[in-house]
C-alpha cells in the first residue's frame with residue numbers, strides 16, 4: 001500500500017467544527033484523510049466514473065447491522081462499494097502493522113496481499129458476489145421465482161440446504177459443512193404460491209453470509225421464506241452446526257454445536273416438524 005499518499009493527520013472531531021464548516025465535514029465524512037489514497041485507486045478501477053459523487057455517496061451511507069444488507073439503508077453503487085472495500089483494506093493493513101506483522105513477507109504483503117484478500121472476504125468482490133463470508137451485507141437480493149399453486153398442493157415442500165455464516169461476536173465461521181450429521185432444513189406448506197425451490201439455497205446464502213447469532217439467522221431465513229412463499233406455515237431448523245469460535249479456539253469444546261429452529265402456522269404441530277426434519 002502506498003503509504004506516502006496518506007496524510008496521517010488526525011481527523012477533526014465534529015465538536016470542533018461549526019457553521020458552514022460543519023456541513024462541509026458532514027458531506028465529506030470521517031475518512032477525509034484517506035481521500036487522495038482512495039481516489040488514486042478509484043481512478044484506475046473506474047477511469048470513466050466521477051470519484052467525488054461516489055465518495056460522497058459512501059460517506060453519506062449510514063452504518064447498518066452486521067446481520068443486515070445495505071439495501072436496508074438505501075443501497076450503494078458499485079463505485080461506493082469499491083470505496084468501502086478500499087478503505088477496509090487500508091485499515092486491515094494498519095491492524096496488521098499494529099500487530100507487528102512483517103508486511104515485507106511476500107505471503108502477507110504486496111499489492112494484493114493479505115489485507116486485500118481479507119477485505120474481499122469481508123466485503124465481497126462487488127455487488128453481485130454471493131460467495132464471500134460477509135458478502136450478504138452488500139450483494140443484491142437474489143430473485144426468488146414462484147409459480148401459482150394450480151394443483152392446490154397442501155403437503156409440506158422440504159429442502160435441505162447448506163449454511164455458511166459467521167458469528168457476530170468473533171466473525172468466526174459456523175456452518176453445516178464442518179461435521180457429518182449437521183444439516184439445515186427448510187419446509188413450507190404452499191398457499192397460493194409454489195417457490196422455485198432451486199433458488200432457496202441462494203436466498204439462504206444471501207441471508208447467512210453476514211454476521212449472526214444462529215437463533216437470529218434462523219428467524220431471518222424463516223421471514224424470507226414466509227415473504228417469498230406468502231405463507232406463515234414455514235419451518236426452519238439448523239441442526240448441529242459447528243461454531244469455530246468454540247470448536248477451534250478458547251475452550252475448544254465440542255459444545256460448539258448448536259441447533260435452532262423457528263416455525264409458524266401449521267408447523268406448530270410437533271409431529272409435522274419431526275416428519276420433515278427427519279427427527
Ligand SMILES: [Zn+2]
Pocket residue numbers: 167168169170171172243245246
Ligand atoms: Zn463467536
